[in-house]
Amino acid sequence: MKRQLTTWARVRKFFNDLHLWLGLASGIVVIVVCLSGTIYTYNTELREMAAKHLHKVEVPVAGQRLPADSLTAVVAQSSGGRVTAVAIPADLGRSFEYTVRTEGDKSRFGTTYYVNPYTGELLGTSKEETRVGKFMGYMFSLHRWLLLDKVEQPIFGELPNRQLGSYITGAATILFTLGVITGLIIWFPRKLRTWRQGLKIKWTGGWKRLNHDLHNTLAFYSLIFLFLMGVTGPQWSFPWYREGLQKTLGTYREAPAGSRGGSAGSAQQSSGRDGAESSGRQAGNRAEKAAVTLLPIAQYLAAADEALPYRGDYRIMFPAEGDSILSITKNRVGFFAPAAGDQLKIDAATASVKDITIFRDKPFNERIAGSIKALHIGNLYGQFTKLLYFLACLIATSLPITGTLIWLNKMKKKPSSRKRKIPELVAD
Incomplete structure (x- = not known):
């Protein structure tokens, strides 16, 4: 027994x-990445609060929303571009969002036009900037690239600064994940009957004991979220990591020849909404063909409601010119609503449903692969998991600090402990 111990x-x-050494090596970067990630957890909510005029509308008494078709024509005429999608929220107090692509527009998602669904008034576009929006942009840059993308001159040879910053944050995140795993191993007490002590914080103890408990106990309670954040993060830094993650999940597919940056299986990494955006970008880039005649959007929504009978937000992707299939993504709403949406393929000419993809019916590995982003940022199940991730990320920010203090306290104890042991050795 003594030998086993x-x-x-x-x-x-x-x-x-x-x-210890994993924490010391990555500590400073982890603090920066986790603190910026904590703030960025509520990026969407903060941006919308700063631009309420774009997202919130007053609901008239007994008012009824205008047909989305009529508003589509207004947006197309005002923007001078092609409307590729419209988002219709379940919340009656929110605006309609129209995605527009204009000739020469090289932006990833195009421009979003916000429209009052009761008056038809154009409220503004996604290109409007606010102080909060700029601040959150810096938080994202700090989280992903340590603000190195803001530096024009290359710092390290010919390596782009953005890529350098991505490598640093990715490497620090890998070290952090290994630290989470090793931390779980050393959390287990030497005597299993004392395991309950690792679940409590002794608030009445000295500051050293309190610091120790804050590090060990809080890390244990947030362990699963810290691991999910850590294990998913490096895929945006290293192609080899992304490929390995896909192979582990069994969703890896070879990239087509000539594809850009070919993240194999990347289509499965996006959530339903992201997948719809990707389809819209592809549609906007296709060669122009004969335009398809669309039915009233209300007919498509009625078909979607029949196939997916629950309350949710809709995103309708109009068919590319010459195509006859219209895509609809529906997302459940609510405090515990999943981020991934269900998708429909509808015949634009007849409003008949051609294909239904229910996210929860997919194989488990495909659901995980399709939720990588949601697993990382915390909106896997709406505001419920966002709150949990916010708290976990805040704890992650504190761990390098409390861990370093534990190490420094142990370093101070070593000389005195040696002095106590010397007389005992001589006596023996």
């Missing part, structure tokens, strides 16, 4: 040392 003590010491 000695072996475990050695193993525990090894992982403890590994945990």
Whole structure:
């Protein structure tokens, strides 16, 4: 029995040392990445609060929303571009969002036009800037590239600064994930009967004991979220990591020859809404053909409601010129609503449903692959998981600080402990 305890003590010491050096090596970057990630958790909500005039509308008494078709024509005439999609929210107090692509527009998602669905008034576009929007842009840059994308001159040879910043944050995140795993191993007490102590914070103890408990206990409670954030993050930094993650999930597919940056299986990494955006970009780039005659949007929504009988937000992707299939993504709404949406393919000429993709009916590995972004940023199940991720990310920000203090306190104890041991050794 004594031999087993000695072996475990050695193993525990090894992982403890590994945990220490992983934390010291990545600590500063982890603090920056986690703090910016904590703030960015509520990016959408903060941006909308700063631009309420774009997203919120007053609902008239007994008012009825105008047909989305008529508003489509207004947006097309005002923008001078082609409307590729419209988002129709379940919330009656929100605006309609029309995605427009104009000739020469190289932006990733095009321009969004916000329209009052009761008056037809154009409220503004996604190109409007606010102070909060700029601040959140800096938080995203800090989180992904440590603001190195803002530096014009290359810092390290010919390597683009954005890529350099991505490598640094990606490497630090990998070290952080390994630290989470090793931390779980050393969390287990030497005597299993004392495991309950690792679940409590002794608020009445000295500051050293309090700091130790804050590090160990809070890390344990947020462990699963820290692991999910850490294991998904590096895929945006390293193609080899992304490919390995896809192969692990069994969703890897070879990129077509000549494709850009070919993240194989990338279509499966997007959520339903992101997938719809991708389809819209492809549609906007196709060669012009004969235009298809569309039915009233209300007919498509009626078909979608029959196929997916629940309350939700709609995003309708109009068919590319010459195509006859219209795509609809429907997302459930609510505090515990899943981020991934269900998708429909509808015949534009007859409003008949050609194909239905229910997200929860997909194989487990495909659902995970389709939720990578949601797993990383925390909107997997709406505001419920966002709140959990916000708290977990805040804890992650504190771990390098509390961990370093634990290490410094142990360093101070070592000389005195040696002095106590010397007389005992002589006596023996």
